Amino acid sequence: MDGNGRWARSRGVPVVQGHREGGEAVQRCVRAAMEHGVDYLTLYAFSSENWRRSGEEISDLTGLMQFYLRHRFRELDSQGVRLRIIGEPERFGESFCRELHRAEEQTRSNTRLTLSLALSYGSRAEIAGGVRHLAERVRAGTLNPQDIDEDMLSAALQTGDMPDPDLVVRTSGESRLSNFLLWQSAYAELVFLDVLWPDFGEKDFAEAMRRYMRRQRRFGGRPE
Structure with missing residues (x-):
């Protein structure tokens, strides 16, 4: 979800306003995912590299995430959304981390959509872990090194109980993965959209789905 800062700067407003509008785009994205029958949606909310940003921006982002967790969580829960957290949420502090885990536990039995939030997440760190x-x-002495295979490493990742992504979407015109689900996305279709994240809506979600549906997925095999 890229482009909050550029969206704000292009309008001459504080960056935090771009993050607020990005939060509204999250709501639209979740609704679109449910309308399209998507089972798993992972949102890259805060990367491990984002800690390099200013203390003020990190504080604003953390406050906004807490606001949405407290004020929008009930709506997600009532819609049957299960919340998952991947990354290192403990870096945001004990209080916020407790809220996140409480939300995970409360929604554990929901089945309409599994929404994973990647918080302080970096794929290389996840693979190393x-x-x-x-x-x-x-x-x-409980594992023979010769028995280690791709499936075993996949299961050892934080996403081990989820399927690999079929589609990875990046907004704002950037054309790279930026340390997001590198192992899991080995055979994912990649779609890059020019829209800045705060402007992302249902039509953009539908466009990404249309591009995905036009792809011929062979997983290394020959076309039929």
Whole structure:
């Protein structure tokens, strides 16, 4: 979800306003996902690299995330949305982390849509964590290194109980993954949209789906 800052600067308003409008775009995206029958939606809300931003912007972002969690969570829960958190949410502080985990527990039985928020997330760090987990099992004598395969490493990642993404969408005209679900997206279709995230709406979601449906997915095989 890229372009909040550029959206704000182009309008001469504070960056925090761009983040507020980006929060509204999240609501539109979740609604569109449910309308299109999507089962899993992962939103890159805060990357591990975003900690390099100013303390003021990080504080504004954290406050906005807390606001939406407290004031929009009930709506998501009533719609059957299950909330998942991946990344290192503990870096946002104990209080916010408790709220996130409470929301995860409350929505655990919801089945209409699994919404994963990537918070303080970096795919390389996630992969390294999965490798460390397997290495600890080897050291403990409960795993033979020769038994480690791709499925085992996939299961060791934070997304281990979810399917790999079919489609990855990036907004704002940027054409890179920026450390997002690198392992999981090995065979995902990639769609890059010029729209800035605060302007993202149902029509943009539908456009990404249309592009995806036109792709021929072969997973390394020959076309039929």
